[in-house]
Structure formats: C-alpha cells, structure tokens
Amino acid sequence: MDLITILNRCHHFRGFVYHHARFTPDHKSIEISVRPRQGSASHCSRCHQPAPGYDQLTGRRFEFIPFWGFFVFFLYTMRRVDCRRCHAIVVEEVPWGDGKRTLTKVYMLFLARWARHLSWKETALAFHTSWDKVFDAVEHVVTWGLEHRSLGQIDAIGVDEIQYAKGHKYLTLVYQIDLSVTRLLWVGKERTIESFQGFFTAMGKQVIANICFVCSDMWEPYLKLIRQNCSEALHILDRFHIVANMNKALDQVRAEETGRMKREGRAPVLKKSRWLLLRHSENLGAEQHFRLRDLLRYNLKTVRAYLLKEAFQQLWDYNSPAWAGKFLDECRQTMRSRIEPMKKIARSLRNHRELILNYFRAQKLLSSGVVEGLNNKAKVTMRKSYGFRTYRALELALYHTLASCQNRN
Numbered sequence: 001m002d003l004i005t006i007l008n009r010c011h012h013f014r015g016f017v018y019h020h021a022r023f024t025p026d027h028k029s030i031e032i033s034v035r036p037r038q039g040s041a042s043h044c045s046r047c048h049q050p051a052p053g054y055d056q057l058t059g060r061r062f063e064f065i066p067f068w069g070f071f072v073f074f075l076y077t078m079r080r081v082d083c084r085r086c087h088a089i090v091v092e093e094v095p096w097g098d099g100k101r102t103l104t105k106v107y108m109l110f111l112a113r114w115a116r117h118l119s120w121k122e123t124a125l126a127f128h129t130s131w132d133k134v135f136d137a138v139e140h141v142v143t144w145g146l147e148h149r150s151l152g153q154i155d156a157i158g159v160d161e162i163q164y165a166k167g168h169k170y171l172t173l174v175y176q177i178d179l180s181v182t183r184l185l186w187v188g189k190e191r192t193i194e195s196f197q198g199f200f201t202a203m204g205k206q207v208i209a210n211i212c213f214v215c216s217d218m219w220e221p222y223l224k225l226i227r228q229n230c231s232e233a234l235h236i237l238d239r240f241h242i243v244a245n246m247n248k249a250l251d252q253v254r255a256e257e258t259g260r261m262k263r264e265g266r267a268p269v270l271k272k273s274r275w276l277l278l279r280h281s282e283n284l285g286a287e288q289h290f291r292l293r294d295l296l297r298y299n300l301k302t303v304r305a306y307l308l309k310e311a312f313q314q315l316w317d318y319n320s321p322a323w324a325g326k327f328l329d330e331c332r333q334t335m336r337s338r339i340e341p342m343k344k345i346a347r348s349l350r351n352h353r354e355l356i357l358n359y360f361r362a363q364k365l366l367s368s369g370v371v372e373g374l375n376n377k378a379k380v381t382m383r384k385s386y387g388f389r390t391y392r393a394l395e396l397a398l399y400h401t402l403a404s405c406q407n408r409n
C-alpha cells in the first residue's frame with residue numbers, strides 16, 4: 001500500500017489526482033504533486049462556477065497534516081481562468097486550499113482543533129510548526145464559523161467585561177445564556193458605549209427585538225444602551241455583581257478601621273480577618289467559624305457592616321418579587337447607618353431597585369452564575385494566552401473556545 005492509495009482513501013478531491021509522492025532531498029518532508037484530472041473543468045474562485053482555463057501560475061506548496069514525523073506538502077500549479085460571469089481573469093479554486101494561505105484546509109482544521117485544548121504555543125511545538133501558522137488556522141476556522149453560524153432565536157443575553165493585557169484594558173463580552181444553549185456571541189474591544197453598541201448593530205434589529213432577558217452589571221452606560229436597544233426585554237441586574245459590590249464596601253470599611261485602630265494603638269483584632277469576612281459564612285470551616293464568632297463580639301463598624309451584608313444575602317431566598325422588594329427596602333433602611341461605604345450601597349440598591357427585582361420577576365431562572373461561568377472560561381483562555389500578543393489573537397481565541405453552542409444540563 002502506498003501513500004497515494006491512503007490519501008485517496010481519506011482526502012479525495014474531485015477533479016484532481018495525486019500524481020507522485022517523493023521525499024525532499026533532506027528527507028524531512030514528503031512532497032506530493034497534484035494535477036487536474038484530465039477533462040475536468042477548472043472553477044472560478046470568485047463565483048465557484050466552472051470556467052475555461054486561461055494560463056498557469058508558478059507552482060505552490062500547500063502544507064498538509066504531518067505524517068509519521070514527516071512534513072507533508074502538496075505541490076500544485078495553480079491555473080487562472082477566464083470567467084465570463086465575473087468578467088475577469090481569476091485564479092482557480094482548489095478544494096484543499098483557501099485563498100493565499102499556505103496551509104491546506106484540513107491541516108488548519110487539525111491545528112485549530114488542538115488549539116482548543118492546548119495553548120497556541122504548545123500546539124505549534126507539538127506539530128513542529130510556528131505560532132503564526134496556528135494563528136492562521138484558528139483565524140480560518142473562526143472566520144468560517146462566524147460566517148456560517150445561525151443566530152436563530154436568542155432568548156437571553158448576558159454582558160460582562162474582562163480585563164486583558166497589563167493595565168486597564170477591557171473587553172466587552174456578550175453571551176447567549178438561554179436555558180438550553182450558552183455561547184459567546186460577540187467580543188468588543190474596550191469597554192465603551194461604542195463597543196457595546198457594536199453588538200446590537202452586528203446582531204441586527206430582528207434578533208435583538210426577540211431577546212426577552214438581558215443580564216448585566218450596574219455600569220450606567222450599559223444600562224442606558226440596554227434600555228435603548230432592548231426596551232421590551234426584562235433587564236436583570238447580575239446578582240454576582242451586587243454581591244461583589246457589597247463585598248467591596250465591606251472590605252473598605254475593614255481596611256479603614258484596621259488603619260484607624262493601628263494609629264490609635266488598639267489591639268489588632270481585625271488582623272487577617274479579610275477572607276473571614278468576605279467569604280459567605282456557609283463556606284467557612286469549623287476553625288474559621290470559631291474565629292468569626294470571636295470577632296463578631298467586638299463593637300466595630302466592620303462587624304456591623306458584615307452583619308448587614310450577611311442579612312442582605314437572604315434576599316436571594318425570596319421567590320415573590322413583592323416580598324423580595326419589601327425585604328430589599330428594609331435592608332436599605334438599615335444600611336443608611338453611619339458607615340459611609342454601606343450608605344453608598346444603600347443608594348445603589350435604591351437606584352437599581354426595579355432591575356434587582358427583575359431577577360425575581362424572571363422567576364430566578366436566569367442567574368448570573370452562567371455569565372460568571374462563561375467569563376471564567378474566557379479568563380482561562382486568556383491565561384493560556386501569554387502568546388496572544390495582539391487584540392486580534394485574543395479575540396480569535398475567545399471565539400474559538402466559546403462561540404460554538406454549548407448545551408447546558
């Protein structure tokens with residue numbers, strides 16, 4: 001059995017024949033010459049229709065999947081066609097290649113598949129190829145995928161941002177978070193009104209008009225754009241962000257008070273209390289519980305703020321929007337204490353009351369947990385990304401790992 005028999009079995013291209021296989025002089029690569037099958041017409045690469053030949057170009061090499069440690073190349077002399085439909089002399093279309101790329105489609109698919117599991121650098125190393133070729137492969141696959149994806153009915157979306165590179169560079173990510181399907185729909189450079197508006201424009205009016213639920217954080221420009229674009233949808237404030245804000249406020253109270261106590265020469269009872277206070281009390285171990293109970297005996301602002309935060313957590317146990325609203329208002333009253341960061345939270349809860357209660361109006365079906373989960377995956381993709389030198393590479397990697405439909409359950 002020879003190489004050509006094997007190739008004809010796994011990668012047979014209509015209208016072309018494998019002619020001859022040989023080693024290169026250094027014995028590192030196998031070159032396989034490909035020729036048009038006699039009598040078969042060439043096709044125009046613009047309109048994909050058969051067209052009469054015009055002339056031939058110089059030979060090209062297309063890299064194929066490596067075989068038993070050897071590089072494999074197809075050698076082919078491209079023809080140009082005189083296409084009457086396009087009224088132009090156009091280079092022919094070949095089924096194994098894509099435009100000017102030097103990798104065959106099947107090799108690009110092969111590399112891209114591995115690049116979902118390994119970092120791009122590892123993929124390049126594993127197959128003795130370069131980072132740039134892996135980039136090409138992923139770009140080809142992602143471009144094809146985005147051109148051919150069907151958006152269909154999208155019930156729910158969640159928007160969030162992640163920080164990338166060093167410093168304060170952000171990406172806006174929009175996910176589909178339907179009950180059955182989740183996926184990344186859109187990546188926007190930076191976190192701006194323009195970038196988020198780009199999402200609405202890209203999806204088109206019809207898809208946007210059918211969205212029933214939108215989940216976001218409290219960033220005012222997001223809220224405004226969602227009001228403008230999805231006026232019919234139920235807008236839900238992301239539970240995760242509300243809790244995160246509260247933790248931030250509590251942490252601020254703790255840090256200030258720790259500093260003050262130190263200046264006043266008092267016993268450092270708040271020392272090493274940070275995680276004790278920020279963690280949900282249900283997630284503490286026995287020893288930590290004991291320490292927490294000890295800490296709560298002190299009459300401190302931090303303790304009062306902690307108790308407010310813990311009491312607030314009960315909100316999520318409600319089912320009825322009306323009762324949740326009543327509880328929220330009570331919490332707000334108690335938070336208007338003299339602790340400044342907590343006052344700020346109370347104000348924010350007042351300003352976003354309806355959006356918070358929408359969580360209950362949506363019967364608690366849409367939790368931010370889904371967005372968080374997807375965002376964590378996005379961060380993992382990014383962390384594997386010490387090689388993603390450019391925004392473009394990062395964007396491709398995110399679509400590559402997260403944009404295909406993932407069924408929940």
Ligand SMILES: [Zn+2]
Binds near residue numbers: 051083090
């Ligand atoms: Zn044509």
